[in-house]
Amino acid sequence: MRTWLIRLMMGAAASLVFCSVATAQGSGTGYTNTIYDKLNLGPGGPAPRHELTGVWAGPIGGQAGEAPSLTELGKQLFAAHKPEAAYKVAGTNDPYFRTCDPLGFPRNMLFETRGVAFATMADRIIILSQYQRVWREILMDGSQLPKDAGHRGGADSRYYGYSVGHWENDNTLVVQTVGLDPNTWLNNAGYPHSVDAQIEERYVRTDHNHLQLTITITDPKLYTKPFVLATNAFKWIPDQRFDEQLCIPSQVLDYLKFVADPAQ
Amino acid sequence: MGRRYMAASAVLVAFGVLGVCRSASAHHGSSAYADQVTVLKDATVTTFQWANPHTIVMFDVKDDAGRSVHWAAEAGSPSALSLIGWSKSAIQPGDTITVYVFRAKSGSPVGRLNKIVMADGTEYRDSQLGNGPRGGSGQGSAQ
Numbered sequence: 001m002r003t004w005l006i007r008l009m010m011g012a013a014a015s016l017v018f019c020s021v022a023t024a025q026g027s028g029t030g031y032t033n034t035i036y037d038k039l040n041l042g043p044g045g046p047a048p049r050h051e052l053t054g055v056w057a058g059p060i061g062g063q064a065g066e067a068p069s070l071t072e073l074g075k076q077l078f079a080a081h082k083p084e085a086a087y088k089v090a091g092t093n094d095p096y097f098r099t100c101d102p103l104g105f106p107r108n109m110l111f112e113t114r115g116v117a118f119a120t121m122a123d124r125i126i127i128l129s130q131y132q133r134v135w136r137e138i139l140m141d142g143s144q145l146p147k148d149a150g151h152r153g154g155a156d157s158r159y160y161g162y163s164v165g166h167w168e169n170d171n172t173l174v175v176q177t178v179g180l181d182p183n184t185w186l187n188n189a190g191y192p193h194s195v196d197a198q199i200e201e202r203y204v205r206t207d208h209n210h211l212q213l214t215i216t217i218t219d220p221k222l223y224t225k226p227f228v229l230a231t232n233a234f235k236w237i238p239d240q241r242f243d244e245q246l247c248i249p250s251q252v253l254d255y256l257k258f259v260a261d262p263a264q
Numbered sequence: 265m266g267r268r269y270m271a272a273s274a275v276l277v278a279f280g281v282l283g284v285c286r287s288a289s290a291h292h293g294s295s296a297y298a299d300q301v302t303v304l305k306d307a308t309v310t311t312f313q314w315a316n317p318h319t320i321v322m323f324d325v326k327d328d329a330g331r332s333v334h335w336a337a338e339a340g341s342p343s344a345l346s347l348i349g350w351s352k353s354a355i356q357p358g359d360t361i362t363v364y365v366f367r368a369k370s371g372s373p374v375g376r377l378n379k380i381v382m383a384d385g386t387e388y389r390d391s392q393l394g395n396g397p398r399g400g401s402g403q404g405s406a407q
Contacts, residue, residue, distance in 0.1 A: 033340065033344035033345075033347050033348060033391040034343065034344065034347070035347070038347065088295075088296065097317070100316075114343050131316075243342075243343055243346070245316060245341075245342065245343050246316060247315075247316040247317060248315060248316070251313055251315035251316070251320075252315070252316075252317070254313060254315075254320065255313075255315065255317070255318055255320060255338070258320065258322065258336040258374065259318070259320060259336050259337070259338045259374050260338075262336075262368065262370060262372035262373075262374045263296040263297065263368035263369075263370055263372060263374045263375075264296055264370060
């Protein structure tokens with residue numbers, strides 16, 4: 001009897017975590033009005049070698065990965081975060097939903113990914129996000145990542161970190177990022193990260209029109225082992241055009257004042 | 265703690281979790297809104313905010329006593345709405361509209377749009393609840 005009860009309670013708790021993560025990342029929420037949803041592309045030919053340049057459409061959110069195993073400190077930080085999916089806009093302490101604070105990386109590759117572009121320069125790849133018109137630099141010239149970023153004497157932590165990349169084979173780009181500002185959340189579910197987190201992005205271009213992304217987190221202070229945070233998928237946009245998609249603080253404050261808060 | 269009490273507690277927790285999942289799977293704050301549509305005729309647009317994360321339409325409409333009430337209703341993001349016919353200039357201050365809205369359960373004059381019907385009959389449906397709260401017509405008691 002007691003074992004049965006414990007199993008039921010554990011199952012219920014696991015379900016809560018699962019639904020929170022799945023909802024927060026946009027899967028199964030009924031969002032269907034995106035370019036990604038409407039594009040029905042064939043392969044479009046083979047993937048060109050070492051080439052992601054172009055404008056891609058992702059869904060509003062990626063797919064949640066495995067449930068991470070948190071350390072005690074990780075549990076404390078996670079418990080302090082009140083994600084919008086559970087607490088609504090009026091009750092969340094997610095700085096993005098309340099004041100349009102920058103999503104930061106890797107969250108910006110997992111939420112509001114309706115437009116993402118890659119631009120190739122001589123020594124780097126630039127990843128541009130339509131949402132908030134944010135860009136990241138991926139150094140491809142053999143540069144080393146900064147050591148001790150975010151610590152006294154080291155490079156400053158950043159919302160979008162420091163990134164280097166390399167081609168693992170003809171169609172797989174692997175990017176490593178460090179130096180992330182710990183004020184940002186890993187995803188909408190509110191998973192935290194430390195300033196020492198290492199993030200791996202693995203982009204696999206399976207054909208001309210399709211690109212898969214897997215994001216893996218290594219952060220021993222907060223997680224007992226590396227884990228796949230999420231995956232995301234992108235489709236080639238035929239007309240290669242971006243939208244302007246801005247979250248404007250004065251407008252979101254109006255939204256809170258006139259809609260979200262009175263509705264509670 | 266008796267076994268019956270523990271069993272009842274466990275079942276309640278399980279159903280509680282399912283309830284949280286269900287409400288969490290709705291869109292931002294939509295559980296704060298009624299499932300039935302309220303229809304507001306002869307509303308006058310005061311502000312149209314083409315904004316993230318949600319577009320807002322503000323308008324004035326007379327209540328049953330003839331008093332002007334200021335409303336605010338949210339809809340999807342510009343990226344979602346622009347794919348189904350909306351644009352930044354589609355709705356403008358001074359426009360006379362009929363508003364189909366899922367009103368806040370709090371009683372405040374706020375809600376989530378079902379659709380807007382312009383004076384010329386043009387319809388702008390919400391990207392999320394334009395077909396109703398569960399994919400149905402969304403048409404309920406009107407006032």
